[in-house]
Amino acid sequence: MSTTVSIVSISSFSPLGSSTKEVWNNYSDTATLMHDYKLGEKIIPVAALTIKQREQADALKTFDTKYNSLDNSVLYSILASRMAVENAGWTENDVFGINIGSSRGATDLFEKHHSEFLETGKTGIQASPATTLGNISSWVAQDLKNSGPEISHSITCSTALHALLNGVAWLRAGMADKFLVGGSEAPLTPFTVAQMQAMKIYSSLKGEYPCRAFDFEKKANTMVLGEGAASACLEPGKKSNALAYIDGIGYATETLKHSVSISNDAECMQKSMLMALKDTPLEEVDAIVMHAPGTVKGDLSEYTAVQKIFGENMPLLTTNKWKVGHTFGASGLLSLEFAVLMLQNNHFIGVPYINRFPTQDKPLRKILVNAVGFGGNAVSVLISR
Template identity: 65%
Template sequence: MQKPVSITAISSVSPLGINSASVWGNYLNSESCIAEREFGTTRAFVSGLSPVEVKKVALLRESDIKYKSLDNSVLYALCASRDAVEQAGWGKGTSFGINIGSSRGATGLFEKYHRDFLESGKTGTLASPTTTLGNISSWVGHDLQTDGPQISHSITCSTALHALLNGIAWIRAGMADKFLTGGSEAPLTPFTIAQMKALKVYAREAAEGYPCRALDMEKKSNTMVLGEGAGVACLEEGKKDNALAYVEGIGYATEVLQHNISISTEADCFQKSMKMALDTVSPEEVDAIVMHAPGTIKGDLSEYNAIRKVFGDRMPALTTNKWKIGHSFGASGMLSLELAVLMLRNQEFIPVPFGLKQKTPQKLEKILVNAVGFGGNAVSVLLSGK
């Protein structure tokens, strides 16, 4: 097993609140953050930022004239990154790398500029630089004044955890001492909602008060719901005294595509990524898994089948946060990682308030976190609290 990597800070901008205390407090109640809103000529269930966070983002936008033209996906990443580096004690002059990705990127600005183009045949001067995927990491680098590498990528819904893998690779290669990794997504726009509805995966009703029925294995229809936000983690080599948790293992795998959004019945990609992440760790040592579980019939079931294949009769406790905050695409993996870290720190398992009947673990020492993107691009990360 390779040397562990410390997570010395983790921060998010999400419907759950503006700091770890509010995030954890929201996880302790069984209410969903999902509500129905209007998008153009239609209505849809979504999970948006809280009013407090909307105000925080607005203040950031107004704080610098250069920030007024940025997409929300960039501003969310800026907010989360500022908080994370402050937590980690990475003061001015600290050199660290940045890898923050996104599935959709500047969706809001893309739609705005494209609408302007259809109406006038022209587009704004800043249309190109403010809609490139690379502008998330580059603006975070500018804001934090670091001289390390600044990388962006898009691997759909596993983007944030792929960023974490990349940061670990740089650290273990000796090319960086510290890395800021994560994902950001601002997809609550009419065109993005329409795309998801066209795939026939979107929630249409709020069964028992929960529009997204992630991990409900009895559901008869798909119930995915979009959420927004950003999540980032500060990584450092070795076991640091100020670590919140340690990355003990990482795994990744892909599948042979059958169609654009395919995944096999027993999620072969997840079986491979989980086994790689476990490495020499016995499956019996894993106390819980934060699943990707997007709330679709096949997505939830295939991941569950993969876990059964890997763990057999010794199943860890299973959970997900999609029922509460929706699916934030490229940011979702880091928000799942945040839930795992908080459970390790507070020694309390957060269950899904419906669906699976399972025993609550008495201890939480090792938690596995899963994410997968369109086409079976899976990542698994094994965390420990010791």
């Protein structure tokens, strides 16, 4: 079945803001949201939530003491999902599926529980239930008082778009008539940053843009971590209240030659884009929101894949990593939100330090969104208005 699926709402909780208006205003500003951040003994660039947002997440623990044991990855997702469901007009009487994933899960809590174990040989009663990946969707369901199916997963940086694929599959199969999909990540911990630095992909740049995503003249990797969550409400068919329609989905996995990188021409992304495009004429695709993590090889391989698919029909190209950093499992849905907002406002937002590509000269009607992660797995989603 190839039933069109409507995105009836999409909301996020990230450094971009906590409302659609805030998010769009931030995208319309050419300043990055990254700043120096003290993490353990290190000072590094990150895209972190504001103090007000952290207080908002902490306030959930006051709302219900059961939330005291939850990791920030769960709290962020609860806040994003509440907004998405409210904006969709779904109520407690609606039964819907939930699939919200995370690349790392409860990283901060896991590190704390493990540290306690190393010091004492014991761990708290909540150590296991509070650090499982399934914790995110199950607690979002508890918070929304929903009795539908709950799914959580980790497929590295394409996690959130894999959640969307799964939601679309359930809807097209007739197994659900509403689905909440998303991703959440709270990776600003010493151990997580150390892992990225060990791979030599974390940015050491100073200046206006610590992450030089999509800049092919950079000489070093410039990935910067961000945190946050995003959730979208999906319904089958062309709904009158749709923000955008999902016209095509694609996915692929390639055989890896290296555990943390894809091929030079990103074979998996070529396949996922072709699957999502299906019979769509190339000239109808107005823009692509690239995954573009800010690494030398990752950015270039994706661009090469786009060149091989589109040739002379090259659409407008952009990414949001320079603005909000790499949010791992949440990044795909934040990219989708970016695409939806550009469609709604009929305004393309490029990368401020890149001027080698064309600018908008016609209305935006179709945008392709890409994500790829460790493991050589890629997802592409084609949306329209």
